[in-house]
Amino acid sequence: MSIEKLMQPFTVGIDLENARMKNPQKSLVRKASDMKGHYKNAAALDKIITGGNPLHYEVQETPVPEKYGELMYCISILQPGLVGDECFMTKGHYHTIPETAEIYLCLKGEGFMMMKTSDGKCDYQKMSRGHMVYVPPYWAHRSINTGKEELVSFCVYQGDAGHNYGDIETEGFPKRVFLRGGKIVVE
Numbered sequence: 001m002s003i004e005k006l007m008q009p010f011t012v013g014i015d016l017e018n019a020r021m022k023n024p025q026k027s028l029v030r031k032a033s034d035m036k037g038h039y040k041n042a043a044a045l046d047k048i049i050t051g052g053n054p055l056h057y058e059v060q061e062t063p064v065p066e067k068y069g070e071l072m073y074c075i076s077i078l079q080p081g082l083v084g085d086e087c088f089m090t091k092g093h094y095h096t097i098p099e100t101a102e103i104y105l106c107l108k109g110e111g112f113m114m115m116k117t118s119d120g121k122c123d124y125q126k127m128s129r130g131h132m133v134y135v136p137p138y139w140a141h142r143s144i145n146t147g148k149e150e151l152v153s154f155c156v157y158q159g160d161a162g163h164n165y166g167d168i169e170t171e172g173f174p175k176r177v178f179l180r181g182g183k184i185v186v187e
């Protein structure tokens, strides 16, 4: 590779106190209305949408080229809350290049990383500040907020990994997480 094509090293500020990226170049926002079809209680989600369609989660990025060899990284911020009695969660996805792994370092909040493979294996790992969850290749992944504050993670994955939402939307995750009688229930 010629020297002109080399990326320049750079630094990005991460506000560890507030669990935010400083001056992100890009921000992906998903509202309640973007979550249709994902929760068990569709009517409860519709009520949240008609009640103001609040922010569900946000992903802060300073993107790098979507190429093999690069490392994409972001801060994922999932709001706390319930749809009926089901804990707020992200849509979840496989990577378009399924053999790419991902690291989630939790900076704030409480929750789970829910994972499944296309042949039906399911696993979930606890997330709380200082827990680093390793999502191996081939595992679809979704974060779930079981706490009262935001669930925030710093994520790192291969630059060209991509997001495949379609397959997991069709398959669904085998387990859901609820708050019932003050207790977190996975079923």
Ligand code: S6P
Pocket: 059, 074, 076, 090, 091, 092, 093, 102, 141, 142, 143, 155, 157, 163
């Ligand atoms: C990207 C990584 C996260 C998620 C984010 C939102 O590979 O796993 O940045 O994109 O947590 O979730 P989702 O499922 O809507 O992309």
Ligand code: ZN
Pocket: 093, 094, 095, 102, 141, 157
């Ligand atoms: Zn991912």
